[in-house]
Amino acid sequence: MALRTVTDAERRQRVGRRHALAPEHRVGTPDQVTTAMTVLHATEASSVYLSVAARAPEATVADLDRALYDDRSLVKQLAMRRTLFVFPRDLLPAAWGSASARVADTERRKIARNVVDDGWATDGEAWLVEVGRQVVELLSARGTLSAKEIREALPMLDGKVAVSASSPWGGPVPIAPRVLTLLGASGLIVRGANAGHWRVNRPAWTLMTEWLGESPTPMDPADGYAELVRRWLRTFGPGTEADLVWWLGSTKSAVRRALADVAAVEVRLEGGGTGWLLPDDLEPEPEVAPWASLLPTLDPTTMGWRERDFYLDPTHTPYLFDSNGNGGTTIWWDGRIVGCWVQDPDGVVVPVLREDLGSDGDAAVASEVDRLTAWLDGVVISSVYASAQMKQARLP
Structure with a gap:
């Protein structure tokens, strides 16, 4: 039986919808954002808040603080690749065991x-x-x-x-x-x-x-990896074995067993090679209207895959990622990274584009720039993981 081919365009459609980035698919709460993204990168504290703000326009700093520190429905946990993440509470046992x-x-x-x-x-x-x-x-x-x-x-x-x-x-x-x-x-x-x-x-x-307020039991390692892979495929699939090995910070054997345990289905990727999807997630992705988004340093969308050509022009990598592969701030247009953003001394967000987006793209990005500037309300974000483009574009 011929393998289904998932095009790069379809993968970008999935990003817009699954990652709650397209305006019609944004959500309302920090919990919904974190569940949609599997986990949020928390190495830089500000990234968690800005990742939520990009996907849940009405969510406030207080809303995320409440989820993290009062309700504790979201919990910080060191996990994949020795990286600090914010986890949905129910996913913790899977991480602890794997x-x-x-x-x-x-x-x-x-x-x-x-x-x-x-x-x-x-x-x-x-x-x-x-x-x-x-x-x-x-x-x-x-x-x-x-x-x-x-x-x-x-x-x-x-x-x-x-x-x-x-x-x-x-x-x-x-x-x-x-x-x-x-x-x-x-x-x-x-x-x-x-x-x-x-x-x-x-x-x-x-x-x-x-x-x-309880003592959850860590999952068996194989079950834990399977649950992490199941969540990752729902958010980031289709992805390759190399993507999963990198994202999990684990071994090929652990990834292959997890793919088998979740009954992942092999698909063909447009650029060549094999990707994987969950067995109940094989239907073609409906189209999403073109969308723009401004994402923070180490955002999970930027850092979700090892093999990034379907959403990132390789010639942009040296400008938008540091030497260790950590993504800085990014501007997205219709499922692709097209630049980064910085702030002036007053906290106003300034876009730095590497491509000509046309009038529709420019207008959509300008709207997101205004929205993020208003959300930050004068707070200036600094980053240890600034990309070369961010450093070059920093304003006095």
């Missing part, structure tokens, strides 16, 4: 080796068990604490440990953030209330069980 567990195992082995090599302990694994116990006991007794407060209360965490000289981050580094990162990836503790402005990550740590 992608987060993989990250935790890697971090555990690195820290255990470093503390032994640096003379902190003769048994790195035992040292980690003990310090983890002390952190959990401290948070059980005192509730939510900042990293500084945890470090001050636990002498075992007050200091630096040398990492491999061959690492780009070689040299002495504080041990406390690494241990807290490990415990967070393990699902024992969680980044709770944010002590800073919404555009800054200054989390206080608390026990995951206290934050959620």
Whole structure:
């Protein structure tokens, strides 16, 4: 039986609808946005808010704060590729059993080796068990604490440990953030209330069980990967095996098993190669009217695939992504990245286009520029992951 071909145009239609970016397909709440996107990138605190604002025009900062810190229907969790994400609460057990567990195992082995090599302990694994116990006991007794407060209360965490000289981050580094990162990836503790402005990550740590009010059980690794792949295919499919290996930060064998477990169906991609869709998602995507969107640094749409030619001209990559493949701010027109955006000192959004969009495209982008400027209301966003185009276009 011949494989169905999914064209690049159809893939872009899916982005407009599935990612809640086309105006007629936008949604109302932060929870709806996060579910639509599977997860939201949270490495930069502002990205979460701007990703929501792009897809839920009526949602406010207070609405997202409520979901994150009051209702706790959305939760920050270190997972795929050692990246911090905002997860829908119901997806946490899948991550804990698979992608987060993989990250935790890697971090555990690195820290255990470093503390032994640096003379902190003769048994790195035992040292980690003990310090983890002390952190959990401290948070059980005192509730939510900042990293500084945890470090001050636990002498075992007050200091630096040398990492491999061959690492780009070689040299002495504080041990406390690494241990807290490990415990967070393990699902024992969680980044709770944010002590800073919404555009800054200054989390206080608390026990995951206290934050959620329950103790969900991590999924079996295979089931966890299958659930993550199922959600990813619903949002980003069709995608390739290479896309999934990259997005999950996992192995080909884990991805292949997950694709089999969800009964994914093979399709042909216009540019060549094989993509995958869920078995109940094989019908052609209806057309979507041309749409414009302004997305933040590390937005999940920008970062959803490894193989990006269907929505990104390869000649634009050096300008719009940094050297590590992290996407900066982007302007989209009808399913393709066509530029980036910056702000002037007063917070006004300024588009920087790399293509001629025509009058309709220019008008649609201008409307989104005005909308984002109004939403930001004078708040200026800075980014660690600024692209070359963003740096070049920064205004005095």
